[in-house]
Amino acid sequence: MNYKIKAIKISIGECDLCGTCVGVCPADAIELKESSIIIIQSKCTKCQNCVWICPLSAIKIIEEKKNEK
Ligand code: SF4
Numbered sequence: 001m002n003y004k005i006k007a008i009k010i011s012i013g014e015c016d017l018c019g020t021c022v023g024v025c026p027a028d029a030i031e032l033k034e035s036s037i038i039i040i041q042s043k044c045t046k047c048q049n050c051v052w053i054c055p056l057s058a059i060k061i062i063e064e065k066k067n068e069k
């Protein structure tokens with residue numbers, strides 16, 4: 001497959017704020033608060049650790065498709 005990762009995003013509606021992803025992020029890019037969670041895009045290295053560890057599959061890979069506008 002020919003794609004680049006554009007961003008890693010959390011689908012808030014699918015996330016139960018368990019915090020599992022926070023512990024596996026090597027870049028310290030996931031910020032979990034009382035009722036919200038965000039990925040700080042400027043810190044994220046797109047390693048995908050969080051994507052694979054999330055028990056609810058709430059973290060999505062946003063692809064940047066080539067040859068497509
Ligand atoms: S591991 Fe998944 S469900 Fe848990 S806080 Fe992270 S995104 Fe939300």
Ligand code: SF4
Nearest residue numbers: 025044045047048050
């Ligand atoms: S992709 Fe990697 S660096 Fe980015 S938020 Fe997830 S675990 Fe952290």
